[in-house]
Amino acid sequence: MEIHTRYMLLGCLVLVLGFVSGGESAISRNVMKEIIRINKEGPYMGIVVPNNFEMSPLLQSPSFVGDVKFGFLDFSGRRFHLGQVGKQKVIVIMTGLGMLNAGITTQLLVTLFRVKGIVHYGIAGNANPNLQIGDVTIPQFWAHTGLWNWQRYGDGPEDELALESNGDYTRDIGYLEFSHYNNDTKNVKSPDNLLNRVWYQPEEVFPVNGTPEIRQHSFWGPVNDYYFSLAERLEGMKLTGCVNSTTCLPRTPIVTRVERGASANVFVDNRAYREFLLSKFNATAIDMESAAVSLVCIQNQKPFIAIRALSDLAGGGSSVSNEAATFASLAAQNAVDVVIKFINLLS
Structure with a gap:
């Protein structure tokens, strides 16, 4: 009830400010009215996805049921898709490429809507040659390794x-x-x-429960303990191993929890740097968004987990090496399958 009242007061305040300023507030009155209506139906699980080819398999899945009342809300160049996965009400949002887009989009999501947790998913490069393309990794910690x-x-x-x-x-x-x-x-x-x-370098973070303008530092951002513990039940899932009847992986992909993942505004297609990230940080999944989502969740005190399917061995060096162009769709579908299963476990 307190959360509901807080959002109602926020909506009234924005509506008043919009009226006083002649309708030139950051959020228009019509959009704020829609957000208030949406939040009355919450809370929601937020699902944050980097790109359209990773998001489409989820939205087109029979496991995702779009909200017939709201459908979606467009704001600030983003489209917030409302619906349900299993018994969980969800808001699905595409960030776009890179750390800045991921951070901005996640902050918009947790600022505008009643979000109780964040699930982030997509494909990633692989730094661990003991795993293969198509495997789905769930790191316990994420770091921004581009600062x-x-x-x-x-x-x-x-x-x-x-x-x-x-x-x-x-x-x-x-x-x-x-x-x-x-x-x-x-x-x-x-x-x-x-x-x-x-x-x-670590990131500077300013948690909502901290003192404004007093920075804290964060390098390894942990995912939520409960989410990570629950993810153990995903191991053993049956995943897709073939793109078509003639293009298959050497073994059936697996779901595995790992210790660490690394993000930066860099597409890593370099064996030496991949091996450095593994030896220096014990990083398995290498991507361009997860750490940004993690940092926003840390600042906003929101539970978070990232699920990343491996699309290539960064820099090559194996019989199934840097084949992202061939196996990206397979990896994306495997990530979606694991996300759907995870959200159902939350229920």
Whole structure:
């Protein structure tokens, strides 16, 4: 009842502000009225998806029943699809590519609607050669591995980073040194690389239950403990292993919980960097959105889990290597199947 009252008051406030400002508030009166009507029917599970080819199999699945009353709501360039999976009312939203889009979209979702939890899914690159294309991974922790302090040439690991003394940057997490990957056999006496090294940094977060403008730091963002525990029951699911009658994987894909996943605004098609992410961070799934969704959920204190199907071994190196173009649709369908099963388990 308190949550319902809070949203009603929010709606009244926005409606008043819209009237006073001549209808030029960020949310129009008509849209806010629709949001209030939708929230009366909540709460909802939020389902956040990067791209249309990953979202379409869910919306077209017989397991998804669109809301006949609302259908969808368009706002700020996004379309919020309302419906039901099993007994769970859901709002499905496509983010678009990358960390910024994923963060903005997830924040819109949890700000506008009564969302009790977030399920994020899609395809991902694979850093662990013990797994294969089509396998569905559920990491326990996610990190943004694209936030760097790039050290100037000549400085070493013991030299303080720029602005480190202010508390803005740290050497605690570790670094990637480019000269470790030199392949210049003619210059073995001088292995230095002008790119020097990059130091990984945690994100600054401002939780809703914290003090405004007082930052906290987060590198490894955990998924919800209950969600992760429940996901153990997904292991053993029967998944699709063939694109068609002639194109199949060497073995039937599996669902597996793993320790860590990594996100950055980078499509990793490089074996050396894939092996670095595995050895340095023990990351399995490599994508461009999950950590952003995780960070928004941390800030908003919303339960979160990410389910990522592997579409390629990043950088190749196996009999079934970087075949994303061939197996992306299979991986996306496997992710959808696991998400549907997970949401049904929540019921």
